Amino acid sequence: MARKKKKFKKSFGVEAAVPTGSMSDIVFLMLLFFMITTVFKTEKGLRITLPVAEMAERVPKQKRVAHVWIGKAGNVSIDDYTLSIDQVSAMVGKKMEKEPTLLIAVRCDEGAPYGTVEDVLEEFKEINALNVQFTTKKVQG
Amino acid sequence: MAIRKKNRKMPDIPTSSMSDIVFLLLVFFLVTTSFNMEKGLDLQLPPKGEDIQIRRENISDVFVNPAGRMRFDDKVLGNAEEIVTLTKQKLALNEEHVFVIHVDRDGQYQHMVTILDKLKKADAKKIALATHRRN
Numbered sequence: 474m475a476r477k478k479k480k481f482k483k484s485f486g487v488e489a490a491v492p493t494g495s496m497s498d499i500v501f502l503m504l505l506f507f508m509i510t511t512v513f514k515t516e517k518g519l520r521i522t523l524p525v526a527e528m529a530e531r532v533p534k535q536k537r538v539a540h541v542w543i544g545k546a547g548n549v550s551i552d553d554y555t556l557s558i559d560q561v562s563a564m565v566g567k568k569m570e571k572e573p574t575l576l577i578a579v580r581c582d583e584g585a586p587y588g589t590v591e592d593v594l595e596e597f598k599e600i601n602a603l604n605v606q607f608t609t610k611k612v613q614g
Numbered sequence: 615m616a617i618r619k620k621n622r623k624m625p626d627i628p629t630s631s632m633s634d635i636v637f638l639l640l641v642f643f644l645v646t647t648s649f650n651m652e653k654g655l656d657l658q659l660p661p662k663g664e665d666i667q668i669r670r671e672n673i674s675d676v677f678v679n680p681a682g683r684m685r686f687d688d689k690v691l692g693n694a695e696e697i698v699t700l701t702k703q704k705l706a707l708n709e710e711h712v713f714v715i716h717v718d719r720d721g722q723y724q725h726m727v728t729i730l731d732k733l734k735k736a737d738a739k740k741i742a743l744a745t746h747r748r749n
Contacts, residue, residue: 497633500640507643514648524724526731529653538652543723578654581723588719590726591745598662607727608654 517553519544524583526609536576538606539568543581547589558589562596569602580608655730657741668712674704675744676733677716678725694728701736709739716744 519542532538541561542550549556551564569575577597581590597605676697677685684691686700704711713733717726726743733741 497636500633500636504636504640504643507640507647510649511643511647513646524727526655526727528731528734529655532652532654578652583722583724583727585723586719587717587721587723587726590723591717591719591743594659594743595745598659601661603659603661604656605659606654606656607730608652609727609731611653 516540518542518580519548519550519582521545521580521582522584523580523608523610525612526607527612529609529611532576532578532606536574537572538576538578539565540578540580541565541593543579543585543589543593545582545584547586549589549593558592558596561593562600565597565602566600569600574604575602576604576606577602578606578608655727655734657730657743660742672708672710673712673714674701675714675716676729678718678721678729680718680721682722682725684725684729694732697729697732698736701733701738705736705738711738712740712742713738714742714744719746 518540521542521544540551544550549558549561551561554564556564565575565577579590579593594605597603674687675685684694684697686697689696689700691697701713704713715726715729715733717729730741
């Protein structure tokens with residue numbers, strides 16, 4: 474009996490250590506991953522509640538996107554500048570010059586008056602910015 | 615002799631705090647990263663001043679009034695989901711059927727998005743937004 478007990482104790486004597494040698498490698502890898510994928514938000518935008526839709530599609534990865542914000546009161550904002558409707562075409566036009574295949578994401582409040590949206594879309598047509606996406610959130614449940 | 619002793623010392627870069635720094639950086643990037651999960655409904659706008667003649671029977675109109683009441687051609691709808699079935703019926707007859715969304719200028723943006731969503735759900739390819747801009 475006594476002998477047996479001794480043997481048991483011996484096996485427990487092995488120290489249980491978590492191998493930490495590769496930890497720093499893993500952490501470095503994660504760090505690199507997050508450093509590369511991080512895109513800092515440059516635009517604050519407006520406080521809006523997005524409309525809901527079921528068929529929302531993702532923005533294609535390779536596409537450059539410009540955001541046009543329309544608030545609940547019908548106020549329009551691009552790059553955090555509050556604009557009147559006839560200033561929209563100039564602002565978007567400047568962006569279009571740099572990137573002719575620009576996708577324009579309209580981030581509009583669900584309760585915004587449609588007249589404003591319509592006017593903004595007319596402005597887009599004016600400068601031939603025809604790729605438009607209405608940003609929505611997925612319907613829940 | 616004193617100089618020699620000094621030279622024999624190995625020049626070490628202290629690495630014990632490196633992992634702490636890296637962890638800190640990692641946490642910083644973890645917290646600040648926001649993945650681009652934007653979603654939306656695509657729409658191709660027509661070029662300015664381009665008029666295409668389409669025969670009346672190949673167009674369906676969807677109307678919404680400011681209160682959110684909807685009409686599909688001449689049919690008043692109880693709820694938006696009916697648009698899907700009606701659109702599918704039209705598309706079964708003609709793949710290229712055009713759907714025009716008419717929203718009141720005082721109406722809400724959500725109404726337009728709802729109709730656009732339903733038309734997309736029924737796989738409508740040709741969708742247009744009617745404009746009533748006063749110039």
